[in-house]
Amino acid sequence: MLRQPDVKPIADGIQDLLAAEAVTDEEVVGVGEVYISPYIAKAVIEAPLSHVSSCGLKQVVLGRDPLEREVLWDAMYRLSALYGRRGVAIHAISGIDNVLWGIAGKVAGLCVA
Numbered sequence: 578m579l580r581q582p583d584v585k586p587i588a589d590g591i592q593d594l595l596a597a598e599a600v601t602d603e604e605v606v607g608v609g610e611v612y613i614s615p616y617i618a619k620a621v622i623e624a625p626l627s628h629v630s631s632c633g634l635k636q637v638v639l640g641r642d643p644l645e646r647e648v649l650w651d652a653m654y655r656l657s658a659l660y661g662r663r664g665v666a667i668h669a670i671s672g673i674d675n676v677l678w679g680i681a682g683k684v685a686g687l688c689v690a
Contacts, residue, residue: 609675613668621669630658
């Protein structure tokens with residue numbers, strides 16, 4: 578996790594940016610970002626399975642086809658129900674969705690920044 582060494586109490590938001598990265602089995606790298614507290618998002622992403630509707634997002638997407646973005650989005654949304662339907666959970670899903678779009682763009686041969 579990236580973090581500024583000194584956080585100042587100003588509203589520039591730079592300390593609240595989660596950068597996410599995933600690498601496929603074929604070594605395609607996807608990168609995404611979302612504006613949220615990275616510590617809170619990390620908890621949503623890395624949480625262990627504790628209930629049929631409470632599962633860390635990493636566990637939902639790991640080993641799945643990253644090109645099935647809609648299927649994965651639905652699975653992340655469904656399996657994070659106990660985290661709430663707004664706020665942190667949806668932001669974390671958005672960050673992973675950005676990663677998946679980056680992978681899809683690279684696989685399609687498009688220029689992805």
